[in-house]
Amino acid sequence: DTVLTQSPGTLSLSPGERATLSCRASQSVSSSFLAWYQQRPGQAPRLLIYGASSRPTGIPDRFSGSGSGTDFTLTISRLEPEDFAMYYCQQYGNSPWTFGQGTKVDIK
Amino acid sequence: EGQLVESGGGLVQPGGSLRLSCAASGFGFGSLGMTWVRQAPGKGLEWVASIKEDGNEKYYVDSVKGRFIISRDNAKNSLYLQMNSLGAEDTAVYYCASGRMWHVIWGQGTMVIVSS
Numbered sequence: 001d002t003v004l005t006q007s008p009g010t011l012s013l014s015p016g017e018r019a020t021l022s023c024r025a026s027q028s029v030s031s032s033f034l035a036w037y038q039q040r041p042g043q044a045p046r047l048l049i050y051g052a053s054s055r056p057t058g059i060p061d062r063f064s065g066s067g068s069g070t071d072f073t074l075t076i077s078r079l080e081p082e083d084f085a086m087y088y089c090q091q092y093g094n095s096p097w098t099f100g101q102g103t104k105v106d107i108k
Numbered sequence: 109e110g111q112l113v114e115s116g117g118g119l120v121q122p123g124g125s126l127r128l129s130c131a132a133s134g135f136g137f138g139s140l141g142m143t144w145v146r147q148a149p150g151k152g153l154e155w156v157a158s159i160k161e162d163g164n165e166k167y168y169v170d171s172v173k174g175r176f177i178i179s180r181d182n183a184k185n186s187l188y189l190q191m192n193s194l195g196a197e198d199t200a201v202y203y204c205a206s207g208r209m210w211h212v213i214w215g216q217g218t219m220v221i222v223s224s
Contacts, residue, residue, distance in 0.1 A: 035210040037153070044203055044217060045145075045153065050210035088153055092209040096169050097155040 002027050004089050004100035012108040019076040021103045023089035028069045030093030036065055036074045039102075040085045048087075049074060079105070110135030110213040112204050117218030124194050124222070130187040130204030130215055138182035141208025144189050146200035147217075154200075157189065158208045167208075171197070194222045 003026040013019055023034065032052035037045035047056055049065035052072060062077040076083055084107050089100040116128040128144070144156040157178040158167045166178050177190040187204050199222045205211035 033209065037211075039153075044214035045211070046214070047210060047212050056212055090153070090155075090210070095167065097158075097209075099153040099155065102152050 002094045006100035006103045010104045014108045015079050021074040023072040025070040029091045032068050033093030034072050035090045037088045038085050112215035114215040114218040117220045119221045125192045128189040132185045137185040142187045143205045145203045148200040196222050198222050
């Protein structure tokens with residue numbers, strides 16, 4: 001199975017700061033089939049990025065994704081209060097699909 | 109805007125069975141693959157099973173193969189997960205989600221607790 005390792009485990013930042021989240025795969029992810037989700041407490045996940053760098057309709061452009069192969073990054077250019085949440089990466093290039101363990105972005 | 113609503117969760121004894129349902133509305137359900145994802149209490153997300161648009165191909169995580177069955181009824185805009193031989197490790201919130209790869213629409217989840 002493709003293991004996704006997210007770092008850091010927790011990121012403590014202030015509103016307005018830039019957040020950089022990492023997702024490293026144990027093997028190359030086919031065709032950059034990687035997605036990022038945000039999950040707030042008590043809520044379902046919300047898709048932020050798919051195909052490593054594509055944003056679905058309605059996702060603010062402060063969220064951006066990059067990377068290929070085994071190294072992927074989610075960047076939040078300027079943190080808004082509602083961005084403090086848990087973030088998961090997911091790969092769907094190698095069966096079985098797998099998720100990372102998550103990065104928590106909390107308020108410093 | 110698309111919506112998914114899960115039902116059927118609850119408390120079940122180890123070794124028991126449960127059938128989850130997911131009602132879809134507001135999008136072309138029959139044109140999309142569908143997926144179940146679960147989240148154990150305080151833990152991360154785990155992909156459980158996916159099914160293609162026509163229901164002819166199904167995919168499972170190894171830990172549920174032979175115990176869970178994913179199915180769908182496109183005429184009823186509904187997705188199902190039949191769960192058999194349940195164990196404590198299956199305790200989780202179960203989400204249905206649109207798509208077989210990335211998931212735009214998610215339900216609110218239904219809690220399954222396996223305990224005696």
